[in-house]
Amino acid sequence: MGEGLRVAVVGYGLAGRVFHAPLIKATPGLTLHTVVSSDAGKVHADLPDVRVLADPRTAFDDPVIDLVVIATPNDTHAALAIAALQAGHHVVVDKPFAIDLAEAQAVAVAAHACGRLLSVFHNRRWDADFLALRTLIEAGTLGEIAEVHSHFDRFRPSVPDRWRERAGTGAGLWLDLGPHLVDQALQLFGLPDAVQADIAIQRASAEVDDFFHVVLRYPRLRVVLHAGALVPGAGLRFAVHGARGSWFKHGLDPQEAALRAGGIPGAAGWGVDPAPGQLLRVAADGTVRDAPPPSPAGDYRAFYAGMRDAIRDVAPLPVTADEALDVMRVLQAGIDSAASGSVVVPHRS
Incomplete structure (x- = not known):
């Protein structure tokens, strides 16, 4: 298959350096061909054989590029994605898709008009804990689900100096972590x-939201999405309750920590969660008993393998534009609800 589909990553901050570049390099059939960054030395220290360009338009003008990945600050996602699509490339946008629903819809319209594939990097569909939860629900192990509590808490009392924490369009915790939790719930x-x-600022020196508590209402089910920056000893990831049992999960999927530490995706033990959670089953006599929980391994490479296969027209997109737009509908509804203090019905297509 030669060197595989050529990929250009635009942006080499946290998302490009820690997530996209290593995952692309570790996915058979893909070649990390170009990185767009103003700091060539930083890129070449990690990737000495990769071409570095300072201007994204130069990468977009190169016909050898098959796929462009937008891993830049949130407020630049839409414009860069549209430019890449119009230049004839398939596009992956890091989450959030855009800063609001209208921008995201404009990107989807451009992809359709250009006849190019468009996806959004909702990688936490391939978290080990989420895969375990999906297994439990699809198997009916917990019975009809009544409550889901999905947390992504941290303890960061000092506000770091980065764009996500500075006042400005597209910043804040709801647009940072909210897309992960919303996408999982919608799946x-x-x-x-x-x-x-309820979206708020809690740290004294914070300029943007660093807390959210969002309830998704279904006819009977309630899904609670929660994140905060002042949670020492944060541990709860999921608490799920149904008519036949409950499942509790503490600690985050190990892949992000492994990537930050320079781990190689797909290495031995990759994505294996050392703490698969606690499963409680309701027995026929009404007693509650421990049971072995499922413990699948997570693998973010599945997203890029899916993109490879979709471009080759042998599989559907791993995340469709319509799915990503639904995430934006809920994110927008959350913003509107917090601003108005009212319950908001998400806009439907």
Whole structure:
């Protein structure tokens, strides 16, 4: 298959350096061909054989590029994605898709008009804990689900100096971590009937939201999405309750920590969660008993393998534009709910 599909990553901050570049390099059939960055020395220290360009338009003008990955600050996603699509490339946008629903819709319209593939990097569909939860729900192990609590808490009392923490369009925790939790909820349960959100600033020196508590309302089910920056000893990831049992999960999927530490995706033990959670089953006599929980391994490379196969027209997109737009509908509803103090019905297509 030669050197594989050629990929250009635009941006070499946290997303490009820690996630996209290593995952692309570790996915058979893909070649990391170009990185767009103003700091060639930083890129070449990690990737000595990769071409570095300072201007994204130069990469977009190169016909050898098959796929462009947008890994830049959130407020630049839409314009760069549209430019790459119009130059004839397939495009992956890091989450969030855009800063609001209208921008995201404009990108999707451009992809359709250009006849190019468009996806959004909702990589946490391939978290080990989410895969375990999906297994439990699809097997009916927990019975009809009544409550899902999905947390992504941290303890960061000092506000770091980075664009995500500075006042400006597209910053804040809801647009940073919210897309992960929303996408997972929609994959399991679809669009909610309504959204009720509390989005706040808690740290004294913070300029943008660093807390959210969002309830997705379904006819009977309630899904609670929660994240905060002042949670020492943060541990809860999931608490899921159903008519036949409950599942509790503490600690995050190990892949991000491994990537930050320079781990090689796909290495021995990759994506294996050392703490697969606690499963409680309701027995026929009504007693609650421990049971062995599922423990699948996570693998973010599945996203890029899916992109490779979609471009080759042998499989569907790993994340479709319509799915990504639904995430944006819930994110927008959360913003509107927090601003108005009311329950908001997400806009539907």
